[in-house]
Amino acid sequence: MRIAVPNKGRLHDPTIDVLERAGLHVADGADRKLYAETVDPEVTVLFVRAADIPEYVADGAADVGITGLDQVHEAGVDLHDLLDLGYGSCRLVLAAPEKSAVESVDDLAGGTVATEFPNVARNFFAERGIDPDIVEVSGATELTPHVDVADAIIDITSTGTTLAVNNLAIVEEVLQSSVRLVARPDVVDDPKVEEVATALASVISADDKRYLMMNVPTDRLDDVREVIPGLGGPTVMDIAGEDWVAVHAVVDEDDVFATINDVKGMGASDVLVTEIERLVE
Ligand SMILES: Nc1ncnc2c1ncn2[C@@H]1O[C@H](COP(=O)(O)OP(=O)(O)OP(=O)(O)O)[C@@H](O)[C@H]1O
Numbered sequence: 001m002r003i004a005v006p007n008k009g010r011l012h013d014p015t016i017d018v019l020e021r022a023g024l025h026v027a028d029g030a031d032r033k034l035y036a037e038t039v040d041p042e043v044t045v046l047f048v049r050a051a052d053i054p055e056y057v058a059d060g061a062a063d064v065g066i067t068g069l070d071q072v073h074e075a076g077v078d079l080h081d082l083l084d085l086g087y088g089s090c091r092l093v094l095a096a097p098e099k100s101a102v103e104s105v106d107d108l109a110g111g112t113v114a115t116e117f118p119n120v121a122r123n124f125f126a127e128r129g130i131d132p133d134i135v136e137v138s139g140a141t142e143l144t145p146h147v148d149v150a151d152a153i154i155d156i157t158s159t160g161t162t163l164a165v166n167n168l169a170i171v172e173e174v175l176q177s178s179v180r181l182v183a184r185p186d187v188v189d190d191p192k193v194e195e196v197a198t199a200l201a202s203v204i205s206a207d208d209k210r211y212l213m214m215n216v217p218t219d220r221l222d223d224v225r226e227v228i229p230g231l232g233g234p235t236v237m238d239i240a241g242e243d244w245v246a247v248h249a250v251v252d253e254d255d256v257f258a259t260i261n262d263v264k265g266m267g268a269s270d271v272l273v274t275e276i277e278r279l280v281e
């Protein structure tokens with residue numbers, strides 16, 4: 001099975017990282033290599049531009065791909081969105097100069113819009129029943145309204161800094177994006193594809209969870225159970241010859257602070273909190 005992953009840009013490192021954490025060690029993913037073997041002899045990684053990944057998967061050069069949802073929409077190919085990997089989150093927005101006549105989508109009828117995402121742009125305006133000229137650019141899109149190339153742009157924003165420094169205001173959101181594991185429809189039931197999806201999902205599930213271990217006086221165990229829902233309840237182990245039990249549980253990261261305070265109040269001691277590498281639910 002072949003997985004297409006971004007060869008460079010901001011998505012490369014986090015993608016290699018998530019594959020590693022999923023246990024799919026990528027052998028020698030050195031710069032400029034076009035493909036690499038993984039620890040699984042049946043899984044090969046192809047390094048491709050983020051924008052080309054949907055096509056590679058749709059055409060069968062790869063079976064699954066890891067790239068931004070914005071790129072999948074732009075390619076206009078029919079792929080299954082198997083898993084949201086969470087990183088690379090951004091929005092595609094329609095934006096225009098703060099001091100311009102463009103205040104709504106309709107104001108662009110008869111106008112010009114510059115973008116790296118011409119297909120997404122055409123679909124967006126077609127749904128609104130207007131047909132502005134689309135100018136395809138390959139970068140520095142934010143400059144175009146200031147040099148009379150376009151009246152507005154459709155571009156990526158995340159922190160909003162680039163729009164702000166270029167005096168551009170959001171007119172409307174076009175698409176929310178984040179990095180996805182995508183597959184061609186004919187391979188979604190392939191056992192190897194399911195294995196890879198499960199392994200990646202286990203990394204995502206573990207990210208916002210922590211493993212809690214503590215010793216609890218046996219007579220307070222019922223109280224402790226009340227505040228630790230865990231995954232199907234905590235694991236409880238007798239400590240030989242003691243009036244204490246050891247309690248282990250998986251807890252949402254956001255609940256760790258409150259849970260520790262609660263169990264301390266119930267007499268718990270030796271509370272340990274650790275990260276979880278993977279969580280196969
Ligand atoms: N500022 C951002 N914040 C979050 N995600 C982003 C941002 N910019 C881009 N992305 C996501 O990353 C994907 C690829 O963008 P990136 O800039 O890494 O690639 P690229 O522009 O093709 O690479 P390069 O510019 O280095 O050739 C985008 O399609 C989008 O999904």
Ligand SMILES: O=P(O)(O)OC[C@H]1O[C@H](OP(=O)(O)OP(=O)(O)O)[C@H](O)[C@@H]1O
Pocket residue numbers: 139140155156157158159160161162163
């Ligand atoms: O809202 P912000 O946090 O400012 O991010 C938005 C910017 O990030 C991306 O550019 P990138 O840094 O990838 O540069 P590029 O144009 O060279 O791809 C995108 O094209 C925007 O310009």
Ligand SMILES: [Mg+2]
Pocket residue numbers: 009
């Ligand atoms: Mg970029």
